[in-house]
Amino acid sequence: MITVLAxxxxxxxxxxxxxxxxxxxxxxxxxxxxxxxxxxxxxxxIDTIVYGLADLLDQEKGWGIKKDTFNFLxxxxxxxxETWFRIxxxxxxxxxxxxxxxxxxxxxSDITKWMCxxxxxxxxxxxxxxxxxETRITTNKGEIHLQEYWVKYRGMDKVExxxxxxxxxxxxxxxxxxxxxxADIVILAPGNPLTSIGPMLQIKGIRKELSKIKxxxxxxSPLIGDNAISGPAAKYMQAAGIESNxxxxxxxxxxxxxxxxxxxxxxxxxxxxxxxxxxxxxTKITMKNKLAEDALANFILKQVHV
Amino acid sequence: MITVLAxxxxxxxxxxxxxxxxxxxxxxxxxxxxxxxxxxxxxxxIDTIVYGLADLLDQEKGWGIKKDTFNFLxxxxxxxxETWFRIxxxxxxxxxxxxxxxxxxxxxSDITKWMCxxxxxxxxxxxxxxxxxETRITTNKGEIHLQEYWVKYRGMDKVExxxxxxxxxxxxxxxxxxxxxxADIVILAPGNPLTSIGPMLQIKGIRKELSKIKxxxxxxSPLIGDNAISGPAAKYMQAAGIESNxxxxxxxxxxxxxxxxxxxxxxxxxxxxxxxxxxxxxTKITMKNKLAEDALANFILKQVHV
Numbered sequence: 145m146i147t148v149l150a151x152x153x154x155x156x157x158x159x160x161x162x163x164x165x166x167x168x169x170x171x172x173x174x175x176x177x178x179x180x181x182x183x184x185x186x187x188x189x190i191d192t193i194v195y196g197l198a199d200l201l202d203q204e205k206g207w208g209i210k211k212d213t214f215n216f217l218x219x220x221x222x223x224x225x226e227t228w229f230r231i232x233x234x235x236x237x238x239x240x241x242x243x244x245x246x247x248x249x250x251x252x253s254d255i256t257k258w259m260c261x262x263x264x265x266x267x268x269x270x271x272x273x274x275x276x277x278e279t280r281i282t283t284n285k286g287e288i289h290l291q292e293y294w295v296k297y298r299g300m301d302k303v304e305x306x307x308x309x310x311x312x313x314x315x316x317x318x319x320x321x322x323x324x325x326x327a328d329i330v331i332l333a334p335g336n337p338l339t340s341i342g343p344m345l346q347i348k349g350i351r352k353e354l355s356k357i358k359x360x361x362x363x364x365s366p367l368i369g370d371n372a373i374s375g376p377a378a379k380y381m382q383a384a385g386i387e388s389n390x391x392x393x394x395x396x397x398x399x400x401x402x403x404x405x406x407x408x409x410x411x412x413x414x415x416x417x418x419x420x421x422x423x424x425x426x427t428k429i430t431m432k433n434k435l436a437e438d439a440l441a442n443f444i445l446k447q448v449h450v
Numbered sequence: 451m452i453t454v455l456a457x458x459x460x461x462x463x464x465x466x467x468x469x470x471x472x473x474x475x476x477x478x479x480x481x482x483x484x485x486x487x488x489x490x491x492x493x494x495x496i497d498t499i500v501y502g503l504a505d506l507l508d509q510e511k512g513w514g515i516k517k518d519t520f521n522f523l524x525x526x527x528x529x530x531x532e533t534w535f536r537i538x539x540x541x542x543x544x545x546x547x548x549x550x551x552x553x554x555x556x557x558x559s560d561i562t563k564w565m566c567x568x569x570x571x572x573x574x575x576x577x578x579x580x581x582x583x584e585t586r587i588t589t590n591k592g593e594i595h596l597q598e599y600w601v602k603y604r605g606m607d608k609v610e611x612x613x614x615x616x617x618x619x620x621x622x623x624x625x626x627x628x629x630x631x632x633a634d635i636v637i638l639a640p641g642n643p644l645t646s647i648g649p650m651l652q653i654k655g656i657r658k659e660l661s662k663i664k665x666x667x668x669x670x671s672p673l674i675g676d677n678a679i680s681g682p683a684a685k686y687m688q689a690a691g692i693e694s695n696x697x698x699x700x701x702x703x704x705x706x707x708x709x710x711x712x713x714x715x716x717x718x719x720x721x722x723x724x725x726x727x728x729x730x731x732x733t734k735i736t737m738k739n740k741l742a743e744d745a746l747a748n749f750i751l752k753q754v755h756v
Contacts, residue, residue, distance in 0.1 A: 183546065216542050219541075222568065234522065240546070
C-alpha cells in the first residue's frame with residue numbers, strides 16, 4: 145500500500161503515476177488552501193487530485209475541469225463580484241454540493257469519499273484533517289490568505305512569512321494516521337513544501353506519525369537547482385529562511401523523511417544531503433507526460449527499497 | 451404610473467410593452483412558483499421579468515438567459531442530482547447570490563431591487579410578498595409543487611385542484627399595496643390566471659386593494675376561444691371549475707377588475723362578459739414580436755379610459 149501526501153497542481157502528476165502502478169493508493173490531501181467564495185467552500189487541492197485521477201483535469205491550467213465554461217463567473221462579474229478565483233461552471237456544481245453537505249453536517253472526509261465515488265476514482269483521497277487550516281502569507285502590505293496572495297495578487301508582493309492558522313488545534317484525520325502507519329511506502333509529493341506539504345506537516349499528529357516511520361518516507365524534490373519546476377516554492381522557501389534547493393528541502397523534511405529523490409542535475413547537492421542522514425536518489429524529476437509520471441513512480445517503487 | 455401584476459413567461463411581453471410606453475412602471479410579481487433546488491432559491495417569475503426587461507431573456511424558451519450554457523447542470527447530472535429544473539450557468543450565479551443574501555437576512559424585495567439595479571432595469575419590480583407562498587397541484591397521483599407538476603412531470607397528470615400554501619398568512623408587500631393604490635391604471639397581465647395571477651389574488655390585502663380601485667383595473671385575457679395562447683391555463687381553469695375562456699376569466703376576476711381585453715376572435719363572448727358589469731375591449735392579444743407588445747400596451751393606454 146502506497147500513501148502519498150499531496151497538494152494540488154504540483155502533486156497530481158506523481159499521484160497519477162502511483163495510481164497507475166498500484167491498486168491501493170491513499171492520497172492525504174492538503175486543506176490549507178481551501179477558501180470560501182460566494183458562500184461556496186472551494187477545496188483546490190482536493191479537487192485537483194480528484195479531477196486529475198478522474199482524467200477530468202484541465203492539464204494546461206493545472207486546475208479545474210477540462211473544457212469547462214466560465215459563464216457562472218461571467219455573471220458574477222456582471223453582479224460586480226470578485227472573479228479572480230476562477231470557478232468553472234461544472235466546478236461550481238462540485239463546490240455547491242460540497243457546501244450543501246458541509247452545511248448539513250457532513251465532514252470533509254465523507255464528502256471527499258462521495259466525490260471520489262461519483263467520479264469513479266478508486267484511490268482513497270483523505271483530507272489531512274476535517275478541521276480548518278488556513279495558510280496565510282505575510283507580505284510587506286499585510287497578511288492575506290494564500291489564495292489571495294497567489295491568485296488574486298499573482299504573487300507580486302514580497303513574502304515575509306507564512307502562517308498556518310488552526311494547524312496547532314487541527315485534529316489529524318484518523319484515516320490519514322492509519323494510512324501513514326500501514327503504508328509500505330509514504331511519498332511526500334513534489335508539491336510546494338511550504339504551502340502544499342507544509343500545512344500537513346504542521347499538524348502534530350501527522351508529523352509524529354511520519355517521524356516514527358521516516359525510513360519509509362520518500363520526498364520528491366519540486367526543485368532543480370535553485371528554482372521550482374513550477375510555482376512559487378523557491379520564493380516561499382527563501383521567505384521562510386530555507387535554502388531554495390533540494391538540500392534546503394531535505395533539511396526541512398529531515399525529521400519526517402529519510403529518502404529524497406532529486407534531479408540528476410542536482411548531483412552537486414547529493415553529498416551535502418547525505419550528511420543529513422538521508423538517502424538520495426537521482427533521476428529525471430520533471431513529468432511532462434503520462435509516460436514520465438509512470439516512469440518516476442516506477443523508479444521510486446523499484447529503486448528505493450524502504 | 452402603471453402597475454402590472456405579472457407572472458413569468460406569459461406576462462413578460464406585455465410588461466415590456468408598458469415599460470416601452472411609460473417611464474414609471476411597477477411590476478408586482480408572483481412568488482408562488484419559487485422553488486428550492488440544490489439549496490438555491492429559484493424565483494422563475496421574478497427572473498423572467500427582470501431578464502426580459504434587461505433584454506437578456508431567452509425568448510424562444512421563455513425563461514432563462516439567452517445563450518446561457520448548461521454545464522453546471524451537466525455536472526449535477528454526473529453527481530446523480532435531479533436536473534429537470536433547467537438552471538443555466540449564468541442563471542446559477544443569480545440564484546446563488548440571491549440565496550446568500552436571503553441567508554444573510556435580506557428580504558426578497560430588497561434582493562429583487564438589487565437585481566434590477568445590477569441589470570439596469572428601471573421598472574420597479576416588486577415581489578407580491580416577502581413571505582412564502584407555494585402553489586401546489588393536486589393530481590390523481592398526489593399533491594406536488596407547481597414546478598414539479600409542470601416542469602418535472604410535464605403537466606401529464608389530471609389536475610384535481612390547486613392550493614396556495616401560505617397565501618392566507620402572507621403579508622402583502624407594502625410597496626405592492628402602494629403601487630396598486632397610487633397607479634393610474636392597474637394591469638392583470640395575461641399570465642396563467644390560476645398559477646401566475648391567482649396566487650397574488652389569494653393574498654387578502656392585494657385582493658382588497660384591487661377591489662377598491664377595480665374601475666382602474668384592466669385584465670388581458672391569455673385565452674382565445676377555449677384555449678390558452680401558451681401554457682396550461684385552460685387545464686388549470688377547468689380543474690378549478692372555471693369556464694376556460696375569456697368569460698370564465700372575467701368572472702374569476704370580476705371582484706377585482708372592471709375592464710377586460712379580449713381577442714377579436716372572442717367577439718361572441720363580449721355580451722356575456724358585459725353582463726358581469728365589465729367593460730370589454732377587443733383587439734389582437736397575441737404578441738409575436740416587439741411591435742405587437744408595444745401595440746397592445748399602446749392600445750390599452752389609449753383606448754381604455756379608466
